[in-house]
Amino acid sequence: MALDVEYQGLPKDTTNQVNAFLNYLKAQGYSHVITYGSGSWFKYGRINRSSLVDHRIWVAAYGVTEPGIANANAWQFTDNYRGLKVDASYDYDGSLSGSAATTKKAKPAYWSTNGLYEVIADHINVYGKIALDKAHQRRIHFTKGSTIYGKAVKYGKVYRIKTDVGYISANKDYVKLVRKSGDQ
The missing domain is CATH 2.30.30.40 (SH3 Domains)
Known part of the structure; x- marks a missing residue:
């Protein structure tokens, strides 16, 4: 279950609200949860990852070559994959698919040729x-x-x-x- 945190009307430090909802989800039996948000929200402390009740995060960061947040569990790198106007993400450890124990970290490949x-x-x-x-x-x-x-x-x-x-x-x-x- 993913918690999508991007509403601009939320408080500057929204970690307590995120934790309240994560705790609610866990109380309802959802043991596999992840918090989705903009890279800047994690980077500048609007969501304090170290204070989350579940540290798994799914970072949205477009136009860059990496999520910009160390050890992100998943990275949504575009909302227009191959011009099809669909989102695309890397699921580094299986946190999105629910197979975290069996999925190896997928890393983007890079050209090293002039x-x-x-x-x-x-x-x-x-x-x-x-x-x-x-x-x-x-x-x-x-x-x-x-x-x-x-x-x-x-x-x-x-x-x-x-x-x-x-x-x-x-x-x-x-x-x-x-x-x-x-x-x-």
């Missing part, structure tokens, strides 16, 4: 810094079908693509390699 890339997502944001955080998001983006030459740059355990106008994600769900550098 070359020509084509955007396969609806759009992809461009960032001024390699971290791809909201504070450095540029006013430009590439739309589906755009082609961009870029250099793959390692950033921690993942890759980014450095273009002439900034950095983009190297996530294989967002871009595909059309041609490696040096290929004719």
